[in-house]
Amino acid sequence: MPIQPTAKIWHNGKLIDWDKAQIHVMSHVVHYGSSVFEGIRCYGQPDGAAIFRLPEHMQRLLDSAKIYRMPIPYSLEQLSSAVVETVEANGVAPCYVRPIAMRGYGEIGVSPKGSPTEVYIANFAWGKYMAASHGGGEDAGSDVCVSSWNRLAPNTMPSLAKAGANYMNSQLIRMEADMHGYAEGIALDVNGYLSEGSGENLFIVRNGVLYTTPLATSVLAGITRDSILTLARHFGIPVVEQVMPREMLYLADEVFFTGTAAEVSPIRSVDKILVADGRPGPITRQLADEFFGIANGLRADRFGWLTPVNVAVEQAVSA
Numbered sequence: 194m195p196i197q198p199t200a201k202i203w204h205n206g207k208l209i210d211w212d213k214a215q216i217h218v219m220s221h222v223v224h225y226g227s228s229v230f231e232g233i234r235c236y237g238q239p240d241g242a243a244i245f246r247l248p249e250h251m252q253r254l255l256d257s258a259k260i261y262r263m264p265i266p267y268s269l270e271q272l273s274s275a276v277v278e279t280v281e282a283n284g285v286a287p288c289y290v291r292p293i294a295m296r297g298y299g300e301i302g303v304s305p306k307g308s309p310t311e312v313y314i315a316n317f318a319w320g321k322y323m324a325a326s327h328g329g330g331e332d333a334g335s336d337v338c339v340s341s342w343n344r345l346a347p348n349t350m351p352s353l354a355k356a357g358a359n360y361m362n363s364q365l366i367r368m369e370a371d372m373h374g375y376a377e378g379i380a381l382d383v384n385g386y387l388s389e390g391s392g393e394n395l396f397i398v399r400n401g402v403l404y405t406t407p408l409a410t411s412v413l414a415g416i417t418r419d420s421i422l423t424l425a426r427h428f429g430i431p432v433v434e435q436v437m438p439r440e441m442l443y444l445a446d447e448v449f450f451t452g453t454a455a456e457v458s459p460i461r462s463v464d465k466i467l468v469a470d471g472r473p474g475p476i477t478r479q480l481a482d483e484f485f486g487i488a489n490g491l492r493a494d495r496f497g498w499l500t501p502v503n504v505a506v507e508q509a510v511s512a
């Protein structure tokens with residue numbers, strides 16, 4: 194579905210009209226993929242709307258920029274306030290927020306030093322990313338495959354940076370899955386161990402233990418991943434971050450993806466092998482219920498994850 198424009202986009206400290214947020218075709222980012230960005234959700238709640246883990250997302254934006262030596266002339270507080278300002282100016286909630294910092298128009302050599310940093314923040318309505326994400330019914334779950342593409346090798350592109358260029362690899366994974374009729378692909382790392390989806394972290398449950406792939410397997414340090422690990426520890430579910438072979442997927446009792454867009458998305462089958470009986474398992478449901486309960490303001494925000502915004506909530510957002 195095409196983006197539904199909102200009124201304003203934040204650019205280098207000012208709100209400008211959506212249609213005016215344009216860059217020149219000779220900008221460094223267009224040629225060399227030199228952007229870092231975030232994806233954040235703002236949830237509707239009984240008493241208004243709230244942004245989920247805003248400071249953590251903006252800190253990751255600063256971290257991504259630091260890895261790429263990209264100067265950002267705004268503090269964490271300024272960037273976080275800019276997101277609130279944009280969401281409140283546009284008055285759209287629930288919504289998805291997309292802050293992006295890029296190397297702009299200047300010199301055209303590979304070195305980005307002569308290209309100024311441009312920072313933009315947009316927000317817009319966006320529904321479910323994976324059709325069968327939690328809330329899609331008791332039997333919901335996606336059919337996924339293991340990709341023939343590997344994730345980025347650690348000494349090539351740093352996966353802890355959420356950089357635009359990384360998503361060329363994600364596009365290959367996603368398009369291949371699509372062409373073969375799967376909802377998503379799971380990539381292995383360069384050593385053949387499990388890594389992550391094209392835009393999601395990976396979780397596996399076996400014998401009551403929750404496993405996820407460690408940061409050293411070329412994954413993004415997902416903020417939803419961190420939320421799920423925090424909730425699991427809170428519930429006393431044993432949590433293990435370890436390198437895992439592909440076949441753990443086939444032997445799992447439960448498998449699910451996490452991500453800001455994907456939220457908590459149960460996986461029904463991998464490479465046409467059913468995960469247990471094909472229905473979301475009890476640990477997936479317990480964690481997803483708590484995650485959505487907090488995000489939607491129906492359960493206590495006991496970890497301080499929400500930043501309230503002053504926006505009237507729209508009743509329905511189409512998927």
Ligand code: PMP
Pocket residue numbers: 232363389390391392393394412413414415416417418451452453454
């Ligand atoms: N891995 C990749 C490659 C991603 O693009 C995303 C989405 N940002 C994630 C994992 C999940 O990260 P988060 O939970 O912070 O959205």
